[in-house]
Amino acid sequence: MAPKPKTRDRVKALIREHGPMTTEEIAAELGMLKKTISSCISNSRSTKAKHFYVKDYLPQRGRSGLPAARFALGNRRDAPFPETNRKATARRYYDRNKGVIKARRTTREASPFKSMITQLVTA
Structure with missing residues (x-):
């Protein structure tokens, strides 16, 4: 007989007490x-009888990342994933990297065909 899942029981008791x-x-x-908890929830959700479901999503506060x-x-x-x-x-992204983007645009190497055409036109 398999041992009783202790972590899952602790997580279930905590959610029962505090809510989602x-x-x-x-x-x-x-x-x-966090990795242990994520693994526990993932394993519990992979069976037919899921023990947990996604009620909703919270946006990240003070850092970048997915909700x-x-x-x-x-x-x-599960609740649908929010649209971005x-x-x-x-x-x-453009506002954060504007300087780099503009520098790359101005320092692009010209196409070899463009330089050949300018040589033929000026000759």
Whole structure:
């Protein structure tokens, strides 16, 4: 007989007590590594009878990255992943790297055909 999953039981008890939580919050509360908690939740969700589902997503605060999933108890359908504004993301990237992008544009090597055409036209 397989041993009883202790980590999963501790995570379930914590979520039952505090409500939906992210893996980072669970790891901090239990004093365990985030990787351990993520692995436990992932393994528990990979079976037919899921023990956890994604209730919603929290945007990252104070750092860049994808929104963090908040897990709740149950065997329900996961919440859809939030849409990202690609235009705004591309604009932020451009604003952060504007100097490098402009420097690359001005220092591009000319095409060999372009230089050959200019030589023929001026000759």
